[in-house]
Amino acid sequence: MTTTEKKDFLSNHSYELYEATTMPFPNKTISHFALTDSLLHYAGKHQKNIVHFWPTINLVILGMMDTKLPYFKDALAVLKGYGQPYIVRNSGGLAVVGDEGVLNFSLILPEDPQQKMAINTGYEYMMQLINDVLKPFGKKSLAYEIKNSYCPGDYDLSIDGKKFAGISQRRLKNGVAIMIYISVNGNQTKRAEMIRDFYQAGLKGETVKWHFPSVDPAVMATLEYLLGVSLTVDEMKNLILRTLLQNNCSIVAGEYSSEIIADYNVGFEKMIHRNQQMLGNSIDKELSE
Template identity: 80%
Template sequence: MNTTETKDFLTSHSYELYESTTMPFTNKTISHFALTDSLLHYVGKYKKNSLHFWPTSNLVILGMMDTKLPYFKDALEIIKNYDHSFIVRNSGGLAVVGDEGVLNFSLILPEHPQQKMPINTGYEFMFHLINEAIKPFGKISEAYEIKDSYCPGDFDLSIDGKKFAGISQRRLKNGVAIMIYISVNGNQEKRAEMIRDFYQAGLKGESVKWHFPSVDPSVMATLEELLSISLTVDEMKQLILNTLLQKNCTISPGVYSSELLADYSEGFEKMIRRNQQMLGNSIDKELIE
């Protein structure tokens, strides 16, 4: 995909904004995952674009592959010892950390059933958007795998070789969600140490057919550190919104229609069942109530 196509996508489009402050749900953890799936159905059906911002508080978001660790329960104890909760998300990938210093953000877009969006095209949209947002600070990120980070992938975003964000995708029917976590501020070294200890406890030196990263905290940093500025999660969110507005996009509040809410309720129950199945007695009951 060329740069012109990427810029065109982010210019003169309409977006509906969904965020935690407007959500009519009491459960602020599973709700975000269930809402993502509901929005995927919604944008696919009505051909609309959505933005979804959501925070977490001391939460490790596990991928399905993490549940394959031979000593998974021992690994979960590590997370508890770091005073974090955990949840298994409804998509692939590996463990990432969410807390008050991390911004979780999704572009949720429709795609034509006969012309699916290439995987890398979705990644390029997010990569370009984030670089436009941080451009005023005199640096841009690169996209390549930082192998010893947690949840490494081809579109890890880094500055000066240090990863501050990771991008993933989820697709349902005729919708695609391009999701990013951005370590804006806080103690990134501690986040990485927790995930390193999680895998060490889960593997205990055994060889398995799945690949789990040997996490090196030194290859990760916060965006605040890498830009040498003071930066909050709310400020980073506003940088993203301002970038779209400056490109002649319109942003309006998302509407929680009865159809969306019904779809959400179904997705919520699926998330609870998945976590009950994957985590068993280790499940954090406060997260699923």
Template identity: 60%
Template structure:
């Protein structure tokens, strides 16, 4: 491959598969984020393998760093506390998303060559193509454009019939890039969106700020089960994604928790703890950071 040829990481690519169901870490909250960062660093060094990282959570609001700039952040967080909703600040930008056992979060983690970088749009396109191909048998068109009144809106929101099912983000560390998605598979998407609508209403209180926080309309979001009119589980979707990659001649093998990954994990975990204590101060939920 020359520096002028773009690699299609969805074809003929070896993958190491990491699934939170079998990860060896006790903390089931920040572990997902810390592991993602350590995998991105290691994949960036290896240059010969990619990784796929699946994870879901108990009910959890995942705040973006921009959310910590809400003018009435404590009031917004109080809404989450009243609803018995744990929250944490993730290690990337963007805005809040709601996660629970009906939401599949996963990352495609690729190495980058210094002379052949994966552009932002190319990274998003890998994930868009993978999801579209995985769901093609349902004969529903998956579209990628911003749903501005959803939570965490972005240029590559994925939608069916105008209703958002997923949001995509990216994180880059040295020579590794992680393309991350949350995919609403099942559950009460209206309730998730309503919770974040209330969070922002309390956190902004109509104050004029230089940052843009969404005015969420729960009706513009939905789940795969609802919009595909099919019974689905998180496990179903994980298996379909793996099958799609295998059909494209990708080799999927269980990921190993090497000493390097475990060392980087501990460092990334501590950075997550420090970030939450610094940004949320007295509002940090320390029980999630143990």
């Protein structure tokens, strides 16, 4: 596939914008994940392109694999000790941290039913978009696994060997969500130390068949630090939108139609049920209300 084809969704396309500040839902945590699935259905059914911003405040987002830790309850106690609420997301992977210095952002794209988007192609769209954002700063991110980071993967984004972002995907019928968390500012060392302590408490030195990272805070950094500039989450969001506009994309506010809300309600109940199953008595009841 040529570079032009890889960048196709990033230029001369129309996008609908959904973000946390416009959500008509009282729950501001699990709602993000339920809405993602609803928007995936909507994008696939109506062949729409969607930009979804969903920053969170003080939330550890666990992957389903994390629940397999042999001392999972002890690991959760570590998060409680840090004063961090937590939920289990509806996809694989491992724990990531969301707080006021982290931007969660998704490109939700339709698939051609006759020609599915390759997994790597989805990752490349997001990486290209972030690198377009970074160009004015004279920096370029590289994509490869930063093994001792939290939630390591082939599409960890790093500058000078330090990870500042991680990309994942979720797919439903005819829709692809390419999701990224970007550590924009804040105390990245503390975030990494917390997840390191989480896994240490959950493993207690035991060897298991699943791979959990030995988190080293030194291999991660914020984008603000790596660029050497002051940068806020809102500024990063605006840089992403400006880059799409500069690539001749149009962006309009998305509407929470009755169809989207109905799908959201189904997804919300599924997320509640999953967290009840995975967390049992350890569920954070405030987050699930």
